[in-house]
Amino acid sequence: MATAVAVPVVVVLLVLIRLFGPGSGDDGSGDGPVADVSGATPSQRDDSPVEVETPEITPEADAACPALMSQLPLEVVGETSRRVDSDSPYVYAWGDPASVLVCGADAPAGFVVGGPQLIEINGVQWFVDTTDPTVNVFTGVDRTVPVQISVPSSTDAALVTALSPTIAATIPFTEPQPAG
Template sequence: MATAVAVPVVIVLLVLIRVLGPGSSDDDAAADVSGATPTQRDESPVEVETPPITPEADAACPALMSQLPLELAGSTSRRVDSDSPYAHAWGDPAQVLICGADAPAGFVVGGPQLIQVNGVQWFVDTTDPTVNVWTAVDRTVPVEISVPASQDGSIPTLLSPVIAGAIPYAEPQPR
């Protein structure tokens, strides 16, 4: 009888540790689900060039920005210095997200640089040896994540469900 009760309790605890991460507090969990705009923890700002804000970005991006986590894949949020409120960064070296980004050069529907990750179709540009640029091309506005080439694609992978839930699907089309 004790084993029948202990096994489900252990499973629930393991799931909570996996979701919240080791060392998470109740305050961290509340911040993750509150829907509030994240406040950055790292004080060193990241300068980010952003395209002009479009009406489409103003319509779609606030929903995404309000759901971005303070910590992601072990990297903490950083302040961003840009002309747009639709930019966010994590870690050092910074991995930078821009909502309402420009369409990627070289994007071809069905091309070899497209990958589907957790409900989002990404165009991955690896032409710069220092950075890989992931652009979600199947949303009403492009979402770009620049990842240093020395790092893996865990941040775009982890953010795919957030992007899919926040920004409506649109048939991918070269722009």
């Protein structure tokens, strides 16, 4: 019985010595991989806050936006989340320069049902405003509250594409209404 327990323990020890003991480095010097065990955790999250002005929070936003906010990823299309300085809890940001999502945004000016600035991405109909040369603003116009994603014009719309299924699943559909 003791032999049955001792053999696996010896095998594990030999494997560990082989992996981490003398002579385990690639160059045969005995200087194998060294791990940082200082307790510091490297962080890829940018801690500088993104300042975002938002419209007043409506009862519709209070009803719809928490479901979306609870499903947003910490990382999307290789961009990590950013802290946000805003009066609204319904704002999220990723990357540097930041892409910013606002749930409960204002309806986009110039929106016309069936207009040329509309595109559908993964179940969400987006009104795309490209008038600012530094940012492209996508506003979901077929949800009970508008969801706006501002993406630096130096990047593509991959973030909008990646987030559209989550928006479609969490913010209820409504027929698009022109800006009033």
